[in-house]
Amino acid sequence: MLLEINGLVKRYKNITAVDGISFSIEEGICFGLLGQNGAGKTTTVEMLEDIITPTRGTILFKGRERDRNFREKIGIQFQHTELLSFLTVDDTLRTFGRFYKNSLPMEEVRRLCMLEAIGKQMNDRISGGQKQRLLLGLALINDPDLLFLDEPSTGLDPLARQHMWKIIRGVKAQGKSIVLTTHYMEEAQTLCDDIIIMDQGRIIAQGSPETLMAQHCKDDGEPRNLETVFLNLTGRHLRA
Ligand SMILES: Nc1ncnc2c1ncn2[C@@H]1O[C@H](COP(=O)(O)OP(=O)(O)OP(=O)(O)O)[C@@H](O)[C@H]1O
Numbered sequence: 545m546l547l548e549i550n551g552l553v554k555r556y557k558n559i560t561a562v563d564g565i566s567f568s569i570e571e572g573i574c575f576g577l578l579g580q581n582g583a584g585k586t587t588t589v590e591m592l593e594d595i596i597t598p599t600r601g602t603i604l605f606k607g608r609e610r611d612r613n614f615r616e617k618i619g620i621q622f623q624h625t626e627l628l629s630f631l632t633v634d635d636t637l638r639t640f641g642r643f644y645k646n647s648l649p650m651e652e653v654r655r656l657c658m659l660e661a662i663g664k665q666m667n668d669r670i671s672g673g674q675k676q677r678l679l680l681g682l683a684l685i686n687d688p689d690l691l692f693l694d695e696p697s698t699g700l701d702p703l704a705r706q707h708m709w710k711i712i713r714g715v716k717a718q719g720k721s722i723v724l725t726t727h728y729m730e731e732a733q734t735l736c737d738d739i740i741i742m743d744q745g746r747i748i749a750q751g752s753p754e755t756l757m758a759q760h761c762k763d764d765g766e767p768r769n770l771e772t773v774f775l776n777l778t779g780r781h782l783r784a
Pocket residue numbers: 556557559560561579580581582583584585586587588
């Protein structure tokens with residue numbers, strides 16, 4: 545098992561952001577975290593990334609406590625990263641590559657993330673889709689086993705989103721594991737092998753998209769997709 549999470553809790557002063565969740569993530573899959581705003585996804589992911597410390601609970605990586613080397617084995621694509629405007633795309637990749645002991649050959653990152661044609665462009669001249677591809681490239685530069693993607697296609701047009709999905713599938717085909725948070729149900733359905741849906745800090749459903757659809761879509765003519773699953777599980781306030 546790649547990650548085993550047991551009894552994870554994160555409490556802030558008077559808010560329990562994550563309320564005792566347990567789940568496992570298999571190696572080589574794309575694992576999705578879904579939930580409404582404030583459900584506890586980011587807090588969970590930041591504990592998995594070792595950015596924030598849990599109030600309680602354990603996280604094992606490949607069967608062991610995470611050590612100092614953990615950071616070398618993961619890649620994180622943050623949604624709101626500011627790139628240095630006076631650097632080109634290639635310069636940015638090169639600079640980030642120097643931070644790590646092991647880094648992928650730049651050519652490979654450029655190929656994988658479809659950055660070949662824009663290497664000489666300045667960071668402040670690239671489109672939103674190109675920026676997301678560059679951020680993904682930066683997350684991959686240390687050849688991580690595990691990649692964290694935070695809403696990777698938010699704000700992208702349909703074509704840019706398709707490119708992103710193709711790249712993510714390519715990353716998975718290389719045997720890397722992915723933890724993905726998204727508000728796009730279509731994205732989760734097309735990319736994720738296993739999913740948890742969170743609500744108020746708890747897990748309210750888990751399974752493959754197929755399993756979730758079988759369990760939570762009714763046979764009364766409503767569309768059979770993850771969006772329906774999500775709304776059936778979390779949309780009660782809207783219909784009340
Ligand atoms: N540093 C913090 N201090 C206090 N409360 C926090 C902190 N971080 C998160 N919270 C609270 O914890 C809860 C879960 O937040 P979290 O950001 O994990 O949700 P989320 O599912 O990622 O939401 P979104 O989809 O909007 O990103 C929310 O009520 C949030 O206000």
